[in-house]
Structure formats: structure tokens, C-alpha cells
Amino acid sequence: MPLAIRRVITGHDDSGKAIVVEDATSPNMPGRRPGTEASVVWITEGFPVNNDGYSDDSQSQETTTHPNGSVFRIVSFGPGNAPRMHRTDSIDYAVIMSGEIDMELDDGQMTHLRAGDVVVQRGTNHNWLNRGTEPCVIAFVLIDAKPVEVGGQVLAAHG
Numbered sequence: 001m002p003l004a005i006r007r008v009i010t011g012h013d014d015s016g017k018a019i020v021v022e023d024a025t026s027p028n029m030p031g032r033r034p035g036t037e038a039s040v041v042w043i044t045e046g047f048p049v050n051n052d053g054y055s056d057d058s059q060s061q062e063t064t065t066h067p068n069g070s071v072f073r074i075v076s077f078g079p080g081n082a083p084r085m086h087r088t089d090s091i092d093y094a095v096i097m098s099g100e101i102d103m104e105l106d107d108g109q110m111t112h113l114r115a116g117d118v119v120v121q122r123g124t125n126h127n128w129l130n131r132g133t134e135p136c137v138i139a140f141v142l143i144d145a146k147p148v149e150v151g152g153q154v155l156a157a158h159g
Contacts, residue, residue: 003028003037003076003137011054021054026074032064035081035130038073045069064142065090065157071142077101077130085127086159090142092121099136102129123148123155 007026013019026039040058043066065071065088074097085106096117103111106125113119123145130136148155 003039003074005039005041005074007041009042009054009056011051022056027059029059031075031077031081033082033084035078036075037078038075041072041074043069043071064088065144066142068144070144071140073140073142075138075140077128077136077138079130079133079135081128081130083127083129084159085125087123087125087148087155087157088121088142089123089145089147089157091123091145092119092143093141094119094121095139097137097139099130099134100132101136101138102131103127104129123157125155 005026005028007022007024008020009022011019011021026041028037028039031038042056042058045057045066046068049070064086077099083104085104096113096115096119098115100112100114103113103119104127105111110129128136128138147157
């Protein structure tokens with residue numbers, strides 16, 4: 001079943017009154033690996049974020065993270081999805097919306113997660129593996145962060 005995310009975006013009219021600017025299904029794009037589908041709901045640039053006007057750059061997002069900004073992405077991991085061990089220069093907040101998934105870290109440690117669980121991913125090397133029979137849908141908010149440094153060595157983003 002295709003990922004269908006209703007996206008409601010608010011803003012302001014010319015008098016400053018709060019309004020709904022958009023109420024539609026968020027466009028989908030192929031995931032970064034076989035067996036996944038993703039929807040970039042919104043991206044921001046700069047801190048603090050500018051809430052003036054209306055500029056939707058969400059479909060221009062080609063990388064996992066956004067330098068000096070944030071990305072709100074929903075991903076559906078199908079059963080048997082392809083592995084993708086990766087590290088990002090971001091702090092990621094993940095909410096398991098439905099299904100189950102295993103989070104693998106680079107030391108081989110596996111953590112099983114279910115709907116309602118949350119993960120705070122702090123620049124660690126990781127992979128998401130759906131070993132079940134149903135898709136697992138996860139909402140991610142990725143916020144730009146400094147690269148991790150351990151013992152004077154920078155652990156560069158990859159994957």
C-alpha cells in the first residue's frame with residue numbers, strides 16, 4: 001500500500017490571521033534503498049526558523065539531512081527492506097507510528113522497536129531492518145548538528 005500522508009500546513013493571511021495554507025496528500029518519493037518509500041513533509045533552513053510567508057522546499061530535499069536546518073520525513077520500511085548502514089550529522093527524533101522494526105548499531109547490537117516507541121538518534125552509525133510481515137512506518141525529525149567527535153577524531157556522516 002502506498003504511503004499516504006495528509007499534510008496540513010498553516011500560515012497567516014495578509015491581516016495576520018491564522019489560516020490553513022495547504023491541506024493535501026504529501027508527495028511521495030522512492031526511499032533511499034529498495035523496500036522503502038518516503039515522504040518529506042517539510043524542511044526548514046536556519047535557526048531560528050522563519051515562519052513568515054509560505055515557501056515549500058520539501059520536494060527539493062535530495063539528502064538525508066539539511067545543513068543548517070531540519071527535515072521532517074515519514075518512511076515506510078517494507079518487510080525485508082534492503083540494509084543501509086549510515087551516520088548523519090544530525091540529531092534525529094524518531095517515532096514508530098505502526099509496525100515493528102529492528103535498529104542495528106555498528107557494533108551489531110539490535111534493538112527491537114514497536115509502534116509508540118521513540119528513538120533519539122545522536123549521530124550514531126545505524127541501520128533499520130524490518131524482519132516482520134507488515135510495513136513499519138516511522139516519523140523522523142532530523143535537526144542539523146555538529147559531526148560527532150571521539151578522541152579527537154571526527155566520525156564523518158556517510159551512507
